[in-house]
Amino acid sequence: MPFQDGPAGAPRSGALEGSEGRMFARGLKRKSSEDAEDADGGVAGLPAAPSYTLQRQSLLDMSLVKLQLCHMLVEPNLCRSVLIANTVRQIQEEMTQDGTWRVVAPQAAGRAPLDRLVSTEILCRSGREQEGEGDCPLPDPAPGQAPRRPQSSPWGLDGSREGRGGFQKSLDHIFETLENKTPGSVEELFSDVDSSYYDLDAVLTGMVGGAPTGPGLPAFAPTAAAPPSSTCRSDLGELEHTVEILVET
Amino acid sequence: MVTLRCQLGWAKGMPGSLTETDIGPSVVSPLDRVTPPSCKRQMMGPLSFITMNWGACPGHTMVLQPSERHNRDWSHGRLGPWCSPTGSPAPLSCETGCGEGSWILVCRLLVPTQVSLLSMEEDIDTRKINNSFLRDHSYATEADIISTVEFNHTGELLATGDKGGRVVIFQREQESKNQVHRRGEYNVYSTFQSHEPEFDYLKSLEIEEKINKIRWLPQQNAAYFLLSTNDKTVKLWKVSERDKRPEGYNLKDEEGRLRDPATITTLRVPVLRPMDLMVEATPRRVFANAHTYHINSISVNSDYETYMSADDLRINLWNFEITNQSFNIVDIKPANMEELTEVITAAEFHPHHCNTFVYSSSKGTIRLCDMRASALCDRHTKFFEEPEDPSNRSFFSEIISSISDVKFSHSGRYIMTRDYLTVKVWDLNMENRPIETYQVHDYLRSKLCSLYENDCIFDKFECVWNGSDSVIMTGSYNNFFRMFDRNTKRDVTLEASRENSKPRAILKPRKVCVGGKRRKDEISVDSLDFSKKILHTAWHPSENIIAVAATNNLYIFQDKVN
Numbered sequence: 001m002p003f004q005d006g007p008a009g010a011p012r013s014g015a016l017e018g019s020e021g022r023m024f025a026r027g028l029k030r031k032s033s034e035d036a037e038d039a040d041g042g043v044a045g046l047p048a049a050p051s052y053t054l055q056r057q058s059l060l061d062m063s064l065v066k067l068q069l070c071h072m073l074v075e076p077n078l079c080r081s082v083l084i085a086n087t088v089r090q091i092q093e094e095m096t097q098d099g100t101w102r103v104v105a106p107q108a109a110g111r112a113p114l115d116r117l118v119s120t121e122i123l124c125r126s127g128r129e130q131e132g133e134g135d136c137p138l139p140d141p142a143p144g145q146a147p148r149r150p151q152s153s154p155w156g157l158d159g160s161r162e163g164r165g166g167f168q169k170s171l172d173h174i175f176e177t178l179e180n181k182t183p184g185s186v187e188e189l190f191s192d193v194d195s196s197y198y199d200l201d202a203v204l205t206g207m208v209g210g211a212p213t214g215p216g217l218p219a220f221a222p223t224a225a226a227p228p229s230s231t232c233r234s235d236l237g238e239l240e241h242t243v244e245i246l247v248e249t
Numbered sequence: 250m251v252t253l254r255c256q257l258g259w260a261k262g263m264p265g266s267l268t269e270t271d272i273g274p275s276v277v278s279p280l281d282r283v284t285p286p287s288c289k290r291q292m293m294g295p296l297s298f299i300t301m302n303w304g305a306c307p308g309h310t311m312v313l314q315p316s317e318r319h320n321r322d323w324s325h326g327r328l329g330p331w332c333s334p335t336g337s338p339a340p341l342s343c344e345t346g347c348g349e350g351s352w353i354l355v356c357r358l359l360v361p362t363q364v365s366l367l368s369m370e371e372d373i374d375t376r377k378i379n380n381s382f383l384r385d386h387s388y389a390t391e392a393d394i395i396s397t398v399e400f401n402h403t404g405e406l407l408a409t410g411d412k413g414g415r416v417v418i419f420q421r422e423q424e425s426k427n428q429v430h431r432r433g434e435y436n437v438y439s440t441f442q443s444h445e446p447e448f449d450y451l452k453s454l455e456i457e458e459k460i461n462k463i464r465w466l467p468q469q470n471a472a473y474f475l476l477s478t479n480d481k482t483v484k485l486w487k488v489s490e491r492d493k494r495p496e497g498y499n500l501k502d503e504e505g506r507l508r509d510p511a512t513i514t515t516l517r518v519p520v521l522r523p524m525d526l527m528v529e530a531t532p533r534r535v536f537a538n539a540h541t542y543h544i545n546s547i548s549v550n551s552d553y554e555t556y557m558s559a560d561d562l563r564i565n566l567w568n569f570e571i572t573n574q575s576f577n578i579v580d581i582k583p584a585n586m587e588e589l590t591e592v593i594t595a596a597e598f599h600p601h602h603c604n605t606f607v608y609s610s611s612k613g614t615i616r617l618c619d620m621r622a623s624a625l626c627d628r629h630t631k632f633f634e635e636p637e638d639p640s641n642r643s644f645f646s647e648i649i650s651s652i653s654d655v656k657f658s659h660s661g662r663y664i665m666t667r668d669y670l671t672v673k674v675w676d677l678n679m680e681n682r683p684i685e686t687y688q689v690h691d692y693l694r695s696k697l698c699s700l701y702e703n704d705c706i707f708d709k710f711e712c713v714w715n716g717s718d719s720v721i722m723t724g725s726y727n728n729f730f731r732m733f734d735r736n737t738k739r740d741v742t743l744e745a746s747r748e749n750s751k752p753r754a755i756l757k758p759r760k761v762c763v764g765g766k767r768r769k770d771e772i773s774v775d776s777l778d779f780s781k782k783i784l785h786t787a788w789h790p791s792e793n794i795i796a797v798a799a800t801n802n803l804y805i806f807q808d809k810v811n
Binding site: 055056059062066075077078079080082083085086087090091 | 454455456457480542543561562589590591592594611644645647648651698701702704707
């Protein structure tokens with residue numbers, strides 16, 4: 001493995017070994033990346049070669065995971081977040097121009113995806129950073145935000161393609177949450193609690209999607225099986241349920 | 250970091266009402282994973298930790314906020330204390346989710362029976378001189394990673410800051426006429442704890458104690474002054490020597506205890522007697538609470554009265570004498586954070602013109618500002634940007650164009666910038682492109698995707714000029730660092746590692762082979778160790794002496810004298 005992790009080295013945020021096995025093994029990815037690097041000539045790269053599209057998609061997914069992960073550490077590095085977010089925007093711009101940015105119809109509910117150039121659902125927050133929107137997420141979303149997605153887990157869509165399918169929220173919310181780091185409500189803290197949150201190894205190895213829980217993982221893992229790249233915010237019904245459980249009401 | 254044993258337990262109830270009797274019976278050693286006892290719905294995931302902040306108070310009950318507190322690397326997980334030093338649990342608001350009937354994790358520190366008190370004392374005793382700077386630990390602690398290196402204006406002193414908030418200052422030996430061949434070597438002069446880890450209660454985030462930058466002030470009297478900063482707070486430290494102490498006080502006895510004036514029958518005049526040299530470091534000013542975002546640069550102005558501190562979105566101007574006020578001179582925070590696409594990455598004052606400074610951005614641009622133009626320098630005087638090369642464009646173009654360091658030349662005529670793959674020299678009079686571009690490790694251009702994956706692409710390398718502005722130096726991976734001679738256009742790659750260099754041995758130039766047949770001494774790109782990165786280097790202001798920080802080791806190299 002050429003890129004090693006030493007004790008003082010780069011964090012292992014890149015050890016994406018497969019969400020449902022759809023991401024590429026490292027060796028394969030390198031090959032694809034070299035192809036993609038060659039193919040990355042023009043701004044609106046030709047999407048004809050499937051490897052380029054695949055590579056672009058995997059880059060998008062990787063970036064979204066990175067944005068989520070960056071909030072799990074001590075304090076997010078703003079420069080890194082901005083650079084990753086810009087990369088995501090760039091990919092989405094290109095995918096929009098290509099016409100490959102498809103939105104699943106039921107979730108589109110009145111929102112034209114091309115209205116907003118950036119439309120990811122990453123909110124990229126830890127428990128206390130939710131209040132970019134002010135109120136706790138249980139009430140109806142404020143205007144300008146995406147409608148809720150139905151109960152089905154986004155992974156129910158196309159595995160690693162979920163980045164394209166159900167994202168409605170603005171990527172920009174990341175920075176709102178970065179700014180407004182005031183302690184949120186009770187629900188805030190636990191709104192994104194799920195087993196994988198505490199077991200980062202599970203997150204990184206993509207075991208989140210309904211994988212059998214280990215001894216330390218909570219019993220309600222299936223209900224909170226949303227991967228880090230799509231938060232519970234989209235799933236407010238589940239959220240209420242979760243909160244109920246947690247506060248033992 | 251000191252290892253402490255704790256008693257952990259789960260308790261129910263509002264934090265303010267906790268008493269020790271509430272603590273559940275589960276006692277675990279720090280290495281075990283802790284789960285709440287008999288809790289059907291586990292809301293706290295498994296936790297484990299090995300080290301705790303030694304600043305916490307043993308014997309007190311603390312209420313901890315789990316989950317966010319731990320790092321991915323379990324061996325360095327740290328939990329921050331939430332209780333006040335007197336031991337009463339800090340009032341956790343209901344926002345943290347501790348409602349009636351909920352489980353919260355409670356930790357009581359046991360008085361340590363066996364703690365490496367030596368290291369604790371070293372940390373807090375500013376008078377003790379640490380004699381080893383090649384830290385020869387059998388384990389590499391994260392706290393020892395050097396995070397900044399800086400020579401003072403004469404080159405007599407060299408300061409390093411590390412991730413544990415410590416500053417170590419080295420002093421050059423006086424050259425003796427007897428041993429002309431033995432050039433002055435650097436020995437440890439002073440060690441002190443500059444910054445402590447803090448907890449921002451308002452944001453529920455930990456503030457790292459890592460020293461981001463050290464900058465020396467020019468010497469104006471017998472004492473030395475330096476600025477050191479972490480993410481949020483800048484401190485002015487005074488480092489002074491003491492070799493005499495007063496003896497013979499009337500009102501105090503030898504141990505310093507006050508004497509009863511009634512017992513004094515004679516008076517004497519205290520005299521100064523010589524003592525062993527003691528180097529003291531005292532914090533003279535603390536400049537706090539002026540930065541919302543992480544400070545990445547500080548720069549002392551040429552008027553020696555002011556300095557600036559730059560974070561991701563703002564730059565503040567301080568007067569050394571005033572700690573409760575600072576002037577905001579640059580603010581690039583958008584009204585709507587959703588529109589944020591660019592951050593400040595580095596800033597520096599012009600070496601001679603006290604009204605001029607530059608700052609670099611994550612989009613590869615440099616702005617030069619004149620403080621005489623307006624109070625808020627949002628409009629730049631000059632804007633330096635190189636047009637993008639369309640043939641090299643990729644999704645990573647912006648990331649690798651992000652400037653990680655900007656430095657004025659000593660002459661003040663040029664600025665040097667470091668982005669991920671290159672070092673560029675700009676003439677202040679030409680804004681549309683740099684006058685020189687040097688490839689540091691272009692062989693990484695085809696590996697950008699992997700480097701993005703493992704986050705190496707976000708590494709922030711620094712760059713330095715030599716005293717005459719003829720040579721520039723910067724670091725790379727695998728403990729390599731590179732020097733470029735601007736006049737001869739020659740460059741060299743050297744390695745800072747213990748295995749490859751003995752004291753007084755000449756450094757051998759290294760070469761990375763990019764493909765094809767690898768020669769005997771070359772190293773192939775795929776064999777490079779990306780965990781061994783040289784981010785921080787420094788060059789003596791007038792001589793060819795360089796300091797190179799390789800993770801937790803400091804190397805000092807000098808020109809060989811014939």
